[in-house]
Amino acid sequence: MPSRLTDAFRAHPVHLHHKHLLDFTSFQELPDSYKWTQLDDHAHCPPGGDSFVAESVPVIDLSDPNALKKIGHACKTWGVFQVTNHGVPSTLLDITEKASMSLFSLPIQQKLKAARLPDGVSGYGVARIASFFSKLMWSEGFTVAGSPLEHFRQLWPQDYSKFCDIIEEYQLEMQKLAARLMWLTLGSLGITREDIKWAGPKSDFKETSAALQFNYYPACPDPDRAMGLAAHTDSTLLTILYQNSTSGLQVLREGTGWVTVPPIPGGLVINVGDLLHILSNGLYPSVLHRAVVNRTKHRLSMAYLYGPPPSVKISPLSKLVGPSQPPLYRPVTWNEYLGTKAKHFNKALSSVRVCAPLNGFVDVNDHNNRVKVG
Numbered sequence: 062m063p064s065r066l067t068d069a070f071r072a073h074p075v076h077l078h079h080k081h082l083l084d085f086t087s088f089q090e091l092p093d094s095y096k097w098t099q100l101d102d103h104a105h106c107p108p109g110g111d112s113f114v115a116e117s118v119p120v121i122d123l124s125d126p127n128a129l130k131k132i133g134h135a136c137k138t139w140g141v142f143q144v145t146n147h148g149v150p151s152t153l154l155d156i157t158e159k160a161s162m163s164l165f166s167l168p169i170q171q172k173l174k175a176a177r178l179p180d181g182v183s184g185y186g187v188a189r190i191a192s193f194f195s196k197l198m199w200s201e202g203f204t205v206a207g208s209p210l211e212h213f214r215q216l217w218p219q220d221y222s223k224f225c226d227i228i229e230e231y232q233l234e235m236q237k238l239a240a241r242l243m244w245l246t247l248g249s250l251g252i253t254r255e256d257i258k259w260a261g262p263k264s265d266f267k268e269t270s271a272a273l274q275f276n277y278y279p280a281c282p283d284p285d286r287a288m289g290l291a292a293h294t295d296s297t298l299l300t301i302l303y304q305n306s307t308s309g310l311q312v313l314r315e316g317t318g319w320v321t322v323p324p325i326p327g328g329l330v331i332n333v334g335d336l337l338h339i340l341s342n343g344l345y346p347s348v349l350h351r352a353v354v355n356r357t358k359h360r361l362s363m364a365y366l367y368g369p370p371p372s373v374k375i376s377p378l379s380k381l382v383g384p385s386q387p388p389l390y391r392p393v394t395w396n397e398y399l400g401t402k403a404k405h406f407n408k409a410l411s412s413v414r415v416c417a418p419l420n421g422f423v424d425v426n427d428h429n430n431r432v433k434v435g
């Protein structure tokens with residue numbers, strides 16, 4: 062039987078401290094267990110003065126005839142961009158945001174009924190990457206891989222079906238947009254439909270898989286010392302992220318530091334993930350990003366983590382390799398890669414590199430909050 066996304070962590074169970082998922086609103090002060098250090102390494106400090114124009118993440122109108130070219134440029138130089146006119150109804154974004162707020166507003170005992178199992182993908186809990194850090198993150202999450210039915214029944218025994226309908230509609234719209242973005246992105250690399258067999262008979266990427274991650278960041282009494290979601294790259298082809306009107310997402314820009322991705326009404330953020338990095342043989346690098354928190358406002362984000370069918374081998378596209386551009390990565394399936402990420406975290410990508418990383422390679426995320434990286 063082909064493996065499913067839900068099998069990805071069978072071999073890599075993580076025992077996370079769900080016991081730390083407390084009622085965040087009860088804290089007047091930030092507990093020590095949530096105080097991070099060196100938050101400001103790579104900080105983005107724009108000098109004052111009117112003439113200064115801060116670099117900002119590209120915003121691309123998908124109805125622009127030059128969208129393909131602009132996407133290619135954004136992927137190469139930033140690894141992230143925002144899209145407008147993407148066709149996802151704003152009412153659906155609103156309704157899904159409200160549904161996830163109802164989820165996070167449930168009493169903690171209720172939410173824990175749908176707790177993510179140590180070897181599972183779906184359910185309520187802290188982010189999987191929490192196991193790599195000694196400090197706790199100021200957030201809670203809920204992951205849906207496949208159908209939300211089972212967990213939603215536990216959360217809302219009476220009206221789970223209305224919530225299931227919303228999520229299923231959202232998954233459908235995200236799947237359509239992800240397929241469209243895949244062709245724009247691949248098209249910008251000169252890749253055509255014949256080059257990607259796993260896109261399916263209609264080249265519509267219908268057989269691919271995805272996870273939906275809801276993140277909730279409560280208002281925080283000491284936002285400068287807390288971390289919402291630690292710096293990471295996504296183990297995806299691409300990620301479609303909706304954020305509410307509270308900013309918090311930051312991306313690392315080489316030579317500049319952390320750059321905030323401002324929420325734009327109706328906009329969606331697109332991240333290049335590690336598998337697109339591999340597929341493009343490093344031409345489109347995956348973006349390191351994190352979420353910071355706010356003193357007065359809560360923040361909510363919904364990430365659609367999009368990948369290939371879980372057992373398809375992903376390797377640098379043959380059109381992009383040649384005698385002068387040897388393949389930099391070995392073939393890997395999505396499930397294998399998620400297992401590698403579960404073990405090596407931010408070193409996962411270099412661990413599937415064909416050659417050893419160059420001397421002098423600096424891991425930008427290697428700061429002292431990390432407890433173990435295999």
Ligand SMILES: C=C1C[C@]23C[C@H]1CC[C@H]2[C@@]12CCC[C@@](C)(C(=O)O1)[C@H]2[C@@H]3C(=O)O
Nearest residue numbers: 188189190204272274293295296366402
């Ligand atoms: C399909 C995926 C992708 C996962 C694992 C699994 C389900 C949840 C995703 C996230 C979401 C939050 C950040 C991240 C780093 C995490 O901890 O869980 C992501 C991770 C990855 O991109 O590696």
Ligand SMILES: O=C(O)CCC(=O)C(=O)O
Nearest residue numbers: 274276304310352362364
């Ligand atoms: O909350 C955010 O803006 C970032 C979320 C994220 O990076 C993720 O879910 O993978």
Ligand SMILES: [Fe+2]
Nearest residue numbers: 293294295350
């Ligand atoms: Fe992410």
